[in-house]
Amino acid sequence: KQEVTQIPAALSVPEGENLVLNCSFTDSAIYNLQWFRQDPGKGLTSLLLIQSSQREQTSGRLNASLDKSSGRSTLYIAASQPGDSATYLCAARFSGTYKYIFGTGTRLKVLA
């Protein structure tokens, strides 16, 4: 069964800290992986998409990596700010399907 897991479920850090969010998936036949941000009461906003042929993607202070062999992706946030406080979800699309399977998310709180 294809599953996506995110640990930890919640994280609280002081402003300015660099941090890493983790995402694990059970099937190495991954087509792509997306990272999303969700604010309370809102929909999901796509942050980064990594194709299976890529190892990482960067957007501003965000960097996402993908390691198919170990079944892991990480989202690195540099110099965290209170505005980064949100829930971050990863979603994997596996080869042969257009379905995206979501992890349960990491709720991040950046303290001023």
Added chain:
Amino acid sequence: DAGVIQSPRHEVTEMGQEVTLRCKPISGHDYLFWYRQTMMRGLELLIYFNNNVPIDDSGMPEDRFSAKMPNASFSTLKIQPSEPRDSAVYFCASSGGGGLTLHFGNGTRLTVT
């Protein structure tokens, strides 16, 4: 572009009533997804369409749930009859037009009493 538009934003109904959720995807997108989000189960894919045709409905929980996409700019998710355990936030998302990114609507928060 206005993004994915869902209506209503909130729906409160009594058990046994019919509920219809609506979605307008981004113009030009050929994939449409319905997800349900709860605290206990996270985001679950219910069904997705490609070019208005249902491709995978294996996530639809019961026969009480049905989804349609009569044209490229409109989809509905219907629950009949509704039950309290259907209470959740229902999201619609679309993708396509040459891109791979999923674009989500703001969701419909359904409460069944």
